[in-house]
Amino acid sequence: MIDSFDTAAEMAARLEPEEPVYCLRPHVISATARRFVTGFPGDVLYAVKCNDNPIVLQAIHDGGVRHFDTASVAEVAEIAGHFPEQTSHYMHPVKSQRSIEEAYFHYGVRSFAVDHPDELEKLLEVTGGRDLTVVVRVQTPRNMAVFDLGGKFGASVEEAAELLRAASAPDRRLGLTFHVGSQCLNPDAYRRAIKLAGRVLRLARVPIDILDVGGGFPVAYAGVDVPPLEDFFAAIDETATGIRLPEGCRLLCEPGRSMVAEGCSIVVRVTLRRSDSLYLNDGIYGGLSDLTFNGIDMPMRVIRAIGGKPRPAADPDNLAAFRLFGPTCDSGDKLPRPYLLDAGVADGDWIEIGQAGAYSNVLATRFNGFQSARTVLVRDDAFRPGPADRHDRQTRQAAE
Ligand SMILES: Cc1ncc(COP(=O)(O)O)c(C=O)c1O
Structure with missing residues (x-):
């Protein structure tokens, strides 16, 4: 106890x-989770890496979050242990063969991020390529947040379009994702990144089922003015409508920091x-x-x-x-x-x-x-x- x-x-x-x-103040975490679930114009995934304390995870679940962004099999297992009926999305763009195998066959994960042709090939080979959502990560411009995350991961616009085309198959779902960087203070960063995703889609000419705008939502730390989360949600909604996503395409986000x-x-x-x-x-x-x-x-x-x-x-x-x-x-x-x-x-x-x-x-x-x-x-x-x-x-x- x-x-x-x-x-x-x-x-x-x-x-x-x-x-x-x-x-820990679980009531505060649940209230923030509810704010995301009610305000974000799509599905909210919690980025487990940010804080995986079981009380934190439960508070987020109590706030209505039903999807989890995981970066390793250990995190996938953690979520499966706490919430067997919920979905993990394996959003780390670089995964070992063994971890893909375990996530797909043992834990039933169906959604995986990739940013390189070899990773896509590995994913298709290990899983057999059926009943799969392939989410291509595109690199966003740098300096849009306190922590840049674009230096390590993400395909260029052209590479991302090529990856989408290569991953496309009749029984497969496709997605695009990006991460504007952690502690992003300006909704414009999401506007720019979604427009970039629009360029990828126009080049790729294959429909996607998911546009995942990643994490990065800010916290009002001491001495910084941050717009309310709702301004970010509105910017995302408006820009996603502007790029004319394919019919039925869902928006996703993966907040970590701002949630907890x-x-x-x-x-x-x-x-x-x-x-x-x-x-x-x-x-x-x-x-x-x-x-x-x-x-x-x-x-x-x-x-x-x-x-x-x-x-x-x-x-x-x-x-x-x-x-x-x-x-x-x-x-x-x-x-x-x-x-x-x-x-x-x-x-x-x-x-x-x-x-x-x-x-x-x-x-x-x-x-x-x-x-x-x-x-x-x-x-x-x-x-x-x-x-x-x-x-x-x-x-x-x-x-x-
Ligand atoms: C793929 C991915 N999604 C989501 C997050 C969470 O980001 P934040 O804590 O800035 O919301 C991260 C953080 O590193 C990440 O790498």
């Missing part, structure tokens, strides 16, 4: 945790304060690696230690800039930017870091033996950036 608390502060007071604690980021905060502990440096029990080899990227700043608040010397509660008006270091012996284990925190923060205090549900626990390593973390449920609302975080960003920029 997993422990459950009203707030992260209550959790810290009751458990006084030595290890980082993931505070706000549904989890991480509570880390201050092991040592040395002037304006704080040494924490979590860092870039743990759940905080996303914070090393420009444009990803999460809100933070101090939770004062309970057991030690009594001290006043954290003062939101008395803030100072701190450099944050992780627990390992690697001197690179630090956050690249200072953060504004309660000036009185001391050894033994905790810091709650909001919007930390995406690419956190799944990227944590056991480097230096710091692998242990705990997960609890928390009932309050998501910890999102407030006006102070905006100010925080400016102050930090000045301090950098």
Whole structure:
């Protein structure tokens, strides 16, 4: 039975945790999943790689998501274990023969991404080519998001058209997909990518059954203005209508980050304060690696230690800039930017870091033996950036 608390502060007071604690808010995740399911003009697949905690998966399912974007047989197996009646789509464009075989024959996966003729040949050979959806991934222009994903995968427009033609067969479904990059701040990126897909279709002259617009939907991290998800949905709907998709072609999307980021905060502990440096029990080899990227700043608040010397509660008006270091012996284990925190923060205090549900626990390593973390449920609302975080960003920029 997993422990459950009203707030992260209550959790810290009751458990006084030595290890980082993931505070999951399944109600927040389910609400975001419902927003996707009701607002997106097609089917919503959750990108399992982003956070595969079983509670997270269940919350997404509770929010109405019934399809899953998987990148490995292990993820396919995970989804089959949790939701035997649901569909996995194997959307990694590069797969081993064995993993295709297992996904197709053992787990009943029918939808696979490809971006190269040899991968298509492998897929057709291993599966026999029947009862199959072949989804061709096309490369999108770079610099449309905080994280470019186009450098590694994706066929050019001409190659994608050729792949579609090569994959076309009477008993086969065809699709096109792309990924604009993770944390994409502008709906125009989807407009441009869908128009690119339109060019592929005009060249290929074969009908498709699926246009999968991938993931990349943004989170309103500290200091960034992002348009509401609904603006992205409207841009996708409108542009897809504009390129005149074949009759019956369905739209799909594969959100990861935007689905889960706000549904989890991480509570880390201050092991040592040395002037304006704080040494924490979590860092870039743990759940905080996303914070090393420009444009990803999460809100933070101090939770004062309970057991030690009594001290006043954290003062939101008395803030100072701190450099944050992780627990390992690697001197690179630090956050690249200072953060504004309660000036009185001391050894033994905790810091709650909001919007930390995406690419956190799944990227944590056991480097230096710091692998242990705990997960609890928390009932309050998501910890999102407030006006102070905006100010925080400016102050930090000045301090950098
Ligand atoms: C194929 C694919 N789909 C979806 C996602 C999820 O992207 P995001 O977390 O930006 O929504 C990724 C992320 O790497 C991906 O590679």
